[in-house]
Amino acid sequence: xxxxxxxxxxxxxxxxxxxxxxxxxxxxTALDPKGPQSQWIFDNMLLSLYVMxxxxxxxxxxxxxxxxxxxxxxxxxxxxxxxxxxxxxxILWTVIPILLLAxxxxxxxxxxxxxxxxxxxxxxxxxxxxxxxxxxxxxxYEDEGFTAGQDLYIPVGEKVLxxxxxxxxxxxxxxxxxxxxxxxxxxxxxxxxxxxDEPGVYKGKCAELCGPAHALMDFKVIAVERDxxxxxxxxxxxxxQEPTEVVAQQGxxxxxxxxxxxxxxxxxxxTAAGPALTNFGEREVxxxxxxxxDENIEAWIRDPQSLKQGNNMPAYPQLSDEEMTSLVxxxxxxxxxx
Amino acid sequence: xxxxxKSKSVLWDWLTTVDHKKIGVxxxxxxxxxxxxxxxxxxxxxxxxxxxxxxxxxxxxxxEFITMHGTIMLFLAATPxxxxxxxxxxxxxxxxxxxxxPFVNALGFWIFFFGGFLLSLxxxxxxxxxxxxxxxxxxxxxxxxxxxxxxxxxxxxxxGIGTLVSAINFLVTIVNMRAPxxxxxxxxxxxxxxxxxxxxxxxxxxxxxxxxxLLMLDRLFEAQYFITDMGGNVVLxxxxxxxxxxxxxxxxxxxxxxxxxxxIPAFSRKRLFGYTAMVFATMLIAFLGFMxxxxxxxxxxxxxxxxxxxxxxxxxxAVPTGIKVFNWxxxxxxxxxxxxxAMLFASSFVPTFVLGGVTGVMLAMAPVDxxxxxxxxxxxxxxxxxxxxxxxxxxxxxxYWYPKMFGHKLNEGLGKLxxxxxxxxxxxxxxxxxLLGLMGMPRRVYTFLGDQGLDTFNFISTIGTFFMSAAIxxxxxxxxxxxxxxxxxxxxPWDARTLEWATAHPLPEYNFAQTPQVRSLDPLFxxxxxxxGKMKPAEPLQDIHMPNGSILPFIMSVGLFIxxxxxxxxxxxxxxxxPIVVAVGGLAIxxxxxxxxxxxxxxxxxxxxxxxxxxxxx
Numbered sequence: 001x002x003x004x005x006x007x008x009x010x011x012x013x014x015x016x017x018x019x020x021x022x023x024x025x026x027x028x029t030a031l032d033p034k035g036p037q038s039q040w041i042f043d044n045m046l047l048s049l050y051v052m053x054x055x056x057x058x059x060x061x062x063x064x065x066x067x068x069x070x071x072x073x074x075x076x077x078x079x080x081x082x083x084x085x086x087x088x089x090x091i092l093w094t095v096i097p098i099l100l101l102a103x104x105x106x107x108x109x110x111x112x113x114x115x116x117x118x119x120x121x122x123x124x125x126x127x128x129x130x131x132x133x134x135x136x137x138x139x140x141y142e143d144e145g146f147t148a149g150q151d152l153y154i155p156v157g158e159k160v161l162x163x164x165x166x167x168x169x170x171x172x173x174x175x176x177x178x179x180x181x182x183x184x185x186x187x188x189x190x191x192x193x194x195x196x197d198e199p200g201v202y203k204g205k206c207a208e209l210c211g212p213a214h215a216l217m218d219f220k221v222i223a224v225e226r227d228x229x230x231x232x233x234x235x236x237x238x239x240x241q242e243p244t245e246v247v248a249q250q251g252x253x254x255x256x257x258x259x260x261x262x263x264x265x266x267x268x269x270x271t272a273a274g275p276a277l278t279n280f281g282e283r284e285v286x287x288x289x290x291x292x293x294d295e296n297i298e299a300w301i302r303d304p305q306s307l308k309q310g311n312n313m314p315a316y317p318q319l320s321d322e323e324m325t326s327l328v329x330x331x332x333x334x335x336x337x338x
Numbered sequence: 339x340x341x342x343x344k345s346k347s348v349l350w351d352w353l354t355t356v357d358h359k360k361i362g363v364x365x366x367x368x369x370x371x372x373x374x375x376x377x378x379x380x381x382x383x384x385x386x387x388x389x390x391x392x393x394x395x396x397x398x399x400x401x402e403f404i405t406m407h408g409t410i411m412l413f414l415a416a417t418p419x420x421x422x423x424x425x426x427x428x429x430x431x432x433x434x435x436x437x438x439x440p441f442v443n444a445l446g447f448w449i450f451f452f453g454g455f456l457l458s459l460x461x462x463x464x465x466x467x468x469x470x471x472x473x474x475x476x477x478x479x480x481x482x483x484x485x486x487x488x489x490x491x492x493x494x495x496x497x498g499i500g501t502l503v504s505a506i507n508f509l510v511t512i513v514n515m516r517a518p519x520x521x522x523x524x525x526x527x528x529x530x531x532x533x534x535x536x537x538x539x540x541x542x543x544x545x546x547x548x549x550x551x552l553l554m555l556d557r558l559f560e561a562q563y564f565i566t567d568m569g570g571n572v573v574l575x576x577x578x579x580x581x582x583x584x585x586x587x588x589x590x591x592x593x594x595x596x597x598x599x600x601x602i603p604a605f606s607r608k609r610l611f612g613y614t615a616m617v618f619a620t621m622l623i624a625f626l627g628f629m630x631x632x633x634x635x636x637x638x639x640x641x642x643x644x645x646x647x648x649x650x651x652x653x654x655x656a657v658p659t660g661i662k663v664f665n666w667x668x669x670x671x672x673x674x675x676x677x678x679x680a681m682l683f684a685s686s687f688v689p690t691f692v693l694g695g696v697t698g699v700m701l702a703m704a705p706v707d708x709x710x711x712x713x714x715x716x717x718x719x720x721x722x723x724x725x726x727x728x729x730x731x732x733x734x735x736x737x738y739w740y741p742k743m744f745g746h747k748l749n750e751g752l753g754k755l756x757x758x759x760x761x762x763x764x765x766x767x768x769x770x771x772x773l774l775g776l777m778g779m780p781r782r783v784y785t786f787l788g789d790q791g792l793d794t795f796n797f798i799s800t801i802g803t804f805f806m807s808a809a810i811x812x813x814x815x816x817x818x819x820x821x822x823x824x825x826x827x828x829x830x831p832w833d834a835r836t837l838e839w840a841t842a843h844p845l846p847e848y849n850f851a852q853t854p855q856v857r858s859l860d861p862l863f864x865x866x867x868x869x870x871g872k873m874k875p876a877e878p879l880q881d882i883h884m885p886n887g888s889i890l891p892f893i894m895s896v897g898l899f900i901x902x903x904x905x906x907x908x909x910x911x912x913x914x915x916x917p918i919v920v921a922v923g924g925l926a927i928x929x930x931x932x933x934x935x936x937x938x939x940x941x942x943x944x945x946x947x948x949x950x951x952x953x954x955x956x
Binding site: 028048052056059071076078081083084086097104111164170172181182185186188208209210211212213 | 396397398401404468469470474476477482566570571572573606607608609611612613614615637638639641642645646649650653654656657660661663664665667668670671672673674675676677685688689692693696697699700702703704705706707708709711712713773776777778780781782783784785786787789790791792867
């Protein structure tokens with residue numbers, strides 16, 4: 001008997017250990033929080049986990065005692081005492097859960113208001129307008145007057161406020177290591193905030209089913225120190241630099257001849273039907289998830305549907321190899337950081 | 339005035355039957371077919387997620403599979419499988435000859451069946467629906483979803499009518515058809531949960547029908563209820579859907595609780611601990627279940643006040659649920675427990691369901707839900723409730739009531755093997771999904787990238803699915819094997835406690851030759867202790883009046899099916915017939931049948947006393 005009980009006391013502790021070791025990839029998993037919001041969420045998740053582990057242990061303990069103790073022996077035809085109920089016990093297991101829930105109710109209410117607190121404060125608050133598209137993210141730095149696609153730069157140690165929009169269907173904006181998710185809903189403006197404790201590249205995801213390529217609607221949050229952030233903002237505001245190399249200059253002609261500018265803005269020119277390419281050359285990934293290589297950029301331009309089913313970009317199989325090489329060179333030259 | 343309908347073929351007999359037992363069996367078969375179909379889809383989806391960046395299913399196909407898996411499992415598998423037991427067992431447990439409206443009962447089955455058939459046809463017309471079983475607009479609007487979603491809307495609309503009329507039938511039956519002495523507070527828990535679940539259907543399926551109608555108008559006739567450009571509201575759909583969708587969980591899980599509350603006392607040889615508390619806890623869960631729909635929408639931007647209210651309301655459900663869990667435990671406590679297959683399922687349900695329940699409370703903490711929402715943590719949670727709760731209870735019910743339904747037991751050895759393979763597979767599949775969610779894996783993703791730390795647990799999860807699939811194959815083998823070699827048993831093989839085991843064997847079409855007099859909770863057990871082990875009759879032996887079978891329910895359902903298809907044709911390119919003709923024509927068939935039913939007099943038939951005596955002697 002005692003052996004059984006001990007096993008079931010130890011098991012939940014092992015589970016907690018498993019959680020506390022923070023399995024999963026750093027800068028993605030919510031089990032290794034990297035900001036005050038995700039830290040708060042993680043702490044309160046643990047609180048609820050402890051309370052619920054207590055409940056689970058009680059139930060499992062009773063259950064395993066029953067398994068061990070009350071089996072009917074073969075041939076035993078005795079009829080056990082027919083117990084109608086027990087008011088004291090029933091009151092006990094009504095009151096205790098109410099108390100346990102009261103413990104959880106307090107952080108639930110305070111936390112709900114904490115997460116909803118998106119009033120701008122101080123001079124250094126950055127505000128970004130996020131728009132979810134099938135299947136990419138648009139980041140408008142409206143006060144600074146420029147637009148970025150896919151890569152969201154934020155300053156470390158500052159509360160960044162987000163205004164969330166959707167252009168087509170419902171998406172959900174989520175950076176697990178930094179905080180909770182909030183949906184982007186057509187016709188509705190939502191608000192949220194995030195803050196990163198340390199510099200790094202945090203992985204972001206779309207969490208609401210939004211079409212065939214929903215799984216690939218990833219983005220990056222790049223947290224940098226304040227001065228680095230200011231420098232980035234300043235260079236994003238400038239007109240893009242002329243490509244210096246000949247190949248890249250030819251690539252720009254290919255870009256213009258094929259009407260790419262009709263969807264992809266570079267600097268202040270062009271529309272925002274597709275991701276802005278102002279700082280394309282600094283991306284870590286192509287199309288949100290592919291390694292940033294020449295081959296992948298080319299594959300994307302030749303046949304975007306095969307890489308991200310259902311996206312809105314037309315295919316350009318007609319480009320010659322020469323044109324493609326120069327186009328890729330041009331795209332890689334689109335950088336703002338030194 | 340006698341039984342002369344025996345000459346017709348077997349097929350005709352089943353198509354026209356209004357007998358609640360045969361309808362129960364038909365629900366069981368139809369539900370099982372849909373269960374297997376949706377299960378195979380789940381297997382395919384897990385294979386796709388076995389390794390990162392697999393190319394087994396495309397994103398589009400995967401989305402069609404998740405949508406159909408969820409829709410079928412909830413509407414066309416879990417619901418009818420529970421209806422199978424409700425139909426077969428509830429009239430027996432309350433000592434009735436049939437349900438209140440046998441004709442409507444048959445109608446309910448056929449409408450459900452043809453609604454499901456209509457939904458399944460989507461595969462032959464350009465792919466299944468692909469917007470998830472929740473069909474959130476705008477993804478489910480005409481701009482983003484194809485013809486498959488029209489099948490979703492009309493298939494569910496038709497099948498929902500079937501569910502609704504069946505629920506009304508159960509309500510009337512339980513209120514009106516109880517044997518003398520069977521007071522409401524002596525009803526077996528399965529009857530109570532059927533009653534409360536039917537009430538939920540009444541109030542939850544009506545908003546669903548309204549929501550589906552609005553979505554249909556948007557999709558087929560360019561209305562703008564859910565399109566923001568024209569002043570519609572996207573979140574409106576989510577509210578309507580979850581006002582149905584959250585109670586739906588309780589519609590399914592309450593009867594599952596009922597099955598557990600029957601099986602545990604029977605094999606513990608004890609009466610249910612805290613019966614009254616169980617009844618009121620069930621009512622409370624049902625009531626609260628209606629009040630908390632918006633906890634599915636914490637991240638949609640309702641604001642902190644609404645989120646707080648719905649969070650706290652959701653948490654309170656844990657209290658009555660906890661009462662039930664401890665009552666089950668203390669029913670077993672001090673008992674003499676027989677661990678056969680039915681009891682293995684029923685008893686393992688309790689801790690498994692608790693694991694799903696505690697994550698439910700965790701999810702109810704609105705600010706922390708911003709982490710869990712739309713991740714594999716949620717997938718794990720609701721599969722612990724639906725598979726660990728409802729499906730385990732269904733299997734307990736299958737093994738428990740199989741002898742009453744088919745006259746022989748299922749093989750115990752194969753049954754226990756089935757239990758262990760399924761149980762291990764289930765936990766293997768879904769436990770690690772909690773961790774996947776916390777590690778940043780969103781739900782409804784057709785693939786995941788390598789080197790994100792998600793590989794191992796996804797692989798384990800898929801292996802678990804293989805176990806569950808193997809278990810279902812073992813169950814099928816068991817059913818076939820037992821049909822030939824199964825232990826033939828009498829009327830009361832488990833030495834059980836409730837009225838269904840007091841009927842003659844084999845079960846006659848009229849259930850009870852004489853309506854029994856009920857003297858206590860667990861009436862059969864009471865007679866075993868205080869009487870001669872047989873129910874006292876409450877009426878003299880006399881001719882029994884029975885309803886005639888009818889083909890009208892079948893034809894009416896075909897009419898609704900044709901009409902539903904007609905509405906879908908509005909969105910088809912080059913329909914063969916004008917859609918309006920088909921849509922109205924189908925409805926006309928149904929209405930003509932209704933008129934025929936109203937005008938034609940059908941008094942049923944009587945079974946004479948001599949025939950009853952001859953049967954009862956056997």
